[in-house]
Amino acid sequence: MPELPEVEAVTRKLQAEATGARISGGFFPRPVVIQPHTAAQLHKAVVGRSIDRFERRGKNILAHLDNGTFLRVHLRMTGNFLVIPDARLRPVTARAAFELDDGRAVVLDDPRALGRITLHKESERDALFADLGPEPFSPEFTPEAFIASAHRSAKPIKILLMDQRAVTGLGNIYAAESLFQAGIHPARESRGISRPRLRELHRIIVEVLTVAIDSAVVAYSTPGGFSEGEFFPVAVYGREGEPCPRCGAKIRRITQGGRSTYYCPRCQR
């Protein structure tokens, strides 16, 4: 489910619903989800702590506790992190649950169990995210910084956009949509793209993510979460064979880095 916009929506909802909550219990049925910690270890570390604040960093959700530690939650492909009203009624796909002293629980719900949770000291934060690039809405994500990282890379531009070191938050959908809007072919070598086109792509990335966050927050605040289908006007992703909304040419699918990339062969050169 989640790229940056969905993670942002999830984080905001947790911040609204569970800030200040106190953890009274833990449920960690899948060792791999919390490794290198053990269930007993994590249980001991979180019970009695309250959650001061939720924060998003890239596609990670951080839950800051009241003792100088934080939980780092990554949703990977299919995870969701949410408050349920009754800790006893967790879904069968709950891979971790933090029971709260008011009877609710904060749950990692993830059918594929690819999501991960780890606990860290605040002092380890910088080291933990050393390989994460700039937040797309931060002052560090300048056109010049983006152009520089592109011109340093021989990777196809689509691969670069999904590399969290160049900019954090884009995944398979929004990378493809950004390139469509910028009119850039996904297989173009990053360092061969002109400065003006990269400058335009930079602007579009910020715009695409802004629009996507707005729609994700609205979609996720309604009952049922994101389940109401599409909430972002997707032009190319998942639309192989359908007409391009701009020129009518058939959308194509190629494989890059083992993932599907969708693009318009006429609009994207």
Add this chain to the structure above:
DNA sequence: AGTCACCTGATT
């Protein structure tokens, strides 16, 4: 830089 493994469920 490309491939695969991690998991499970949906779709072809």
Add this chain to the structure above:
DNA sequence: AATCAGGTGACT
């Protein structure tokens, strides 16, 4: 039965 999935890390 095979393929695919909005991610990432560990391989070759």
